[in-house]
Amino acid sequence: MSTPLFNRVALVGLGLIGSSIAHAARAKGAAKEIVGTARSDKTRARVKELGFLDQVMESSAEAVSGADLVIICVPVCASGAVAREIGTHLSPGAIVTDVGSVKGSVVSEVEPHIPERCYFVAGHPVAGTEHSGPDSGFAELFEGRWCILTPAAKASPEATEKLRAFWSMLGSNVDVMDPEHHDLVLAITSHIPHLIAYNIVGTVADLETDTRSEVIKYSASGFRDFTRIAASDPAMWRDVFLSNKDAVLEMLGRFSEDLSGLQRAIRRGDGDALEQLFTRTRNIRRNIIEAGQETEKADFGRIETIPSKKD
Amino acid sequence: MSTPLFNRVALVGLGLIGSSIAHAARAKGAAKEIVGTARSDKTRARVKELGFLDQVMESSAEAVSGADLVIICVPVCASGAVAREIGTHLSPGAIVTDVGSVKGSVVSEVEPHIPERCYFVAGHPVAGTEHSGPDSGFAELFEGRWCILTPAAKASPEATEKLRAFWSMLGSNVDVMDPEHHDLVLAITSHIPHLIAYNIVGTVADLETDTRSEVIKYSASGFRDFTRIAASDPAMWRDVFLSNKDAVLEMLGRFSEDLSGLQRAIRRGDGDALEQLFTRTRNIRRNIIEAGQETEKADFGRIETIPSKKD
Numbered sequence: 067m068s069t070p071l072f073n074r075v076a077l078v079g080l081g082l083i084g085s086s087i088a089h090a091a092r093a094k095g096a097a098k099e100i101v102g103t104a105r106s107d108k109t110r111a112r113v114k115e116l117g118f119l120d121q122v123m124e125s126s127a128e129a130v131s132g133a134d135l136v137i138i139c140v141p142v143c144a145s146g147a148v149a150r151e152i153g154t155h156l157s158p159g160a161i162v163t164d165v166g167s168v169k170g171s172v173v174s175e176v177e178p179h180i181p182e183r184c185y186f187v188a189g190h191p192v193a194g195t196e197h198s199g200p201d202s203g204f205a206e207l208f209e210g211r212w213c214i215l216t217p218a219a220k221a222s223p224e225a226t227e228k229l230r231a232f233w234s235m236l237g238s239n240v241d242v243m244d245p246e247h248h249d250l251v252l253a254i255t256s257h258i259p260h261l262i263a264y265n266i267v268g269t270v271a272d273l274e275t276d277t278r279s280e281v282i283k284y285s286a287s288g289f290r291d292f293t294r295i296a297a298s299d300p301a302m303w304r305d306v307f308l309s310n311k312d313a314v315l316e317m318l319g320r321f322s323e324d325l326s327g328l329q330r331a332i333r334r335g336d337g338d339a340l341e342q343l344f345t346r347t348r349n350i351r352r353n354i355i356e357a358g359q360e361t362e363k364a365d366f367g368r369i370e371t372i373p374s375k376k377d
Numbered sequence: 378m379s380t381p382l383f384n385r386v387a388l389v390g391l392g393l394i395g396s397s398i399a400h401a402a403r404a405k406g407a408a409k410e411i412v413g414t415a416r417s418d419k420t421r422a423r424v425k426e427l428g429f430l431d432q433v434m435e436s437s438a439e440a441v442s443g444a445d446l447v448i449i450c451v452p453v454c455a456s457g458a459v460a461r462e463i464g465t466h467l468s469p470g471a472i473v474t475d476v477g478s479v480k481g482s483v484v485s486e487v488e489p490h491i492p493e494r495c496y497f498v499a500g501h502p503v504a505g506t507e508h509s510g511p512d513s514g515f516a517e518l519f520e521g522r523w524c525i526l527t528p529a530a531k532a533s534p535e536a537t538e539k540l541r542a543f544w545s546m547l548g549s550n551v552d553v554m555d556p557e558h559h560d561l562v563l564a565i566t567s568h569i570p571h572l573i574a575y576n577i578v579g580t581v582a583d584l585e586t587d588t589r590s591e592v593i594k595y596s597a598s599g600f601r602d603f604t605r606i607a608a609s610d611p612a613m614w615r616d617v618f619l620s621n622k623d624a625v626l627e628m629l630g631r632f633s634e635d636l637s638g639l640q641r642a643i644r645r646g647d648g649d650a651l652e653q654l655f656t657r658t659r660n661i662r663r664n665i666i667e668a669g670q671e672t673e674k675a676d677f678g679r680i681e682t683i684p685s686k687k688d
Binding site for chain 2: 196259266270279285296298340
């Protein structure tokens with residue numbers, strides 16, 4: 067066990083990410099004490115049962131007092147309200163961070179509420195599963211995954227370094243960039259893929275009943291991968307699209323233009339244009355494998371892990 | 378080992394599917410002898426080295442003579458030409474099938490070349506990986522996966538039943554439907570998801586170099602799943618879109634309409650509309666899990682199987 071980096075870590079929000087931070091920080095000995103709170107009575111009661119926190123508090127004001135690290139783990143659009151609630155209750159010298167998938171809007175909404183004597187460094191652990199809620203957290207979620215910190219211009223370099231050390235201890239590779247750049251890169255790597263997956267699953271949901279049940283039956287041929295992505299937390303993703311509107315609309319525009327081109331090639335029977343694109347996309351895959359972000363091992367539907375219906 | 382269903386199975390085309398059929402038929406003892414051919418000298422030479430066939434023939438005419446089951450395993454648009462080549466060389470009573478992802482066009486292009494005394498039953502094993510070529514085949518590819526047979530109206534029921542027995546022996550669940558219905562269902566479960574995946578990977582390929590390398594770095598946040606789908610065999614997929622044009626354009630039209638609706642909701646900041654869709658799509662996922670086509674186990678990037686860069 068390493069020396070704890072913080073005396074008391076306070077988690078505001080105890081869903082997949084909040085609960086995983088608690089499990090990971092405990093497993094790695096990153097904090098002497100880990101406390102937290104959640105807005106709903108049900109979640110707080112469940113977390114007490116699960117027992118992964120030292121204390122479950124009734125309010126965020128109470129949770130953050132005495133903490134030297136405060137992590138806001140709520141959907142992006144709720145971050146500003148949380149910051150307003152906790153601002154006057156923060157202990158001097160406390161570092162405040164968050165885990166939202168959009169950074170520009172979080173920085174502008176949270177920062178005004180953080181008092182002079184505290185340090186706000188926005189963050190985004192690029193990790194998750196399609197599950198949500200306090201039962202879905204686990205200690206290994208951040209291992210080998212990126213965590214991007216986007217300190218505002220006036221942020222203290224020491225606070226950024228201490229937060230970097232915390233995420234490294236939890237197993238992440240830490241990168242620092244500016245909030246706007248983060249939002250553009252994530253729009254294309256994460257937000258647009260999720261939007262497209264939600265969209266195609268929605269298209270299927272609108273099919274007539276007979277066809278829909280056959281689509282479900284034969285889903286392993288490609289569609290299934292989209293449904294996994296489209297099963298992610300609705301409130302979280304609603305907020306992502308509302309708060310990263312400009313970058314998402316920009317990238318969506320490019321995607322739609324390209325799709326119209328493909329549609330035209332199919333309509334005209336232009337096989338060369340299709341094959342050319344399909345060949346070019348293989349290189350991107352190769353680059354991802356070379357970057358260590360994926361394995362070359364074939365994924366043939368994870369058939370080996372599919373349990374029986376009642377499992 | 379069960380009693381072989383066929384004396385000699387001839388495979389025309391030895392890529393991922395052809396070579397997997399050879400491995401599976403041998404493992405299950407479905408045929409006394411398995412022979413085959415491929416158009417390129419390189420592939421035939423490689424298959425001889427790999428040694429998974431009893432004989433590698435120089436031509437398809439030679440490969441099919443004396444076979445009681447002939448399986449055409451080439452990209453969809455090449456099926457007609459293969460049928461023309463082999464038609465006069467088929468043995469009386471031979472069953473001819475294929476493995477193409479589109480069935481309407483295959484039936485209309487292959488059937489005219491099959492002599493009266495032989496039986497054509499089109500087929501589609503709904504299985505695959507993102508790899509291609511004779512080295513990528515393996516015996517378990519079809520296990521627990523669907524195989525759809527689409528016999529033409531005049532096909533012999535006995536031939537269909539014998540082919541069903543063959544695919545069952547290879548581990549597949551066999552379904553029978555008409556070719557047009559197959560093409561509509563697969564357009565949405567498989568063809569559109571592949572088209573969209575190719576498209577978004579293409580959009581990324583067009584980004585400026587700096588942004589592109591960061592997209593690759595942070596690909597695990599959603600984009601990576603699309604690159605896997607978009608790494609599938611280019612020639613095979615070109616043919617799918619050329620030969621299932623009508624169903625693909627119909628489904629693509631619906632997808633694009635829905636996407637415009639989402640785009641409008643984002644532009645207007647309509648959070649309710651977004652959350653409503655994102656919630657509705659979770660049900661489809663649940664249905665797929667209940668249908669036994671997927672596991673509930675969270676997929677967090679298959680991090681546990683990622684080998685080191687040089688692995």
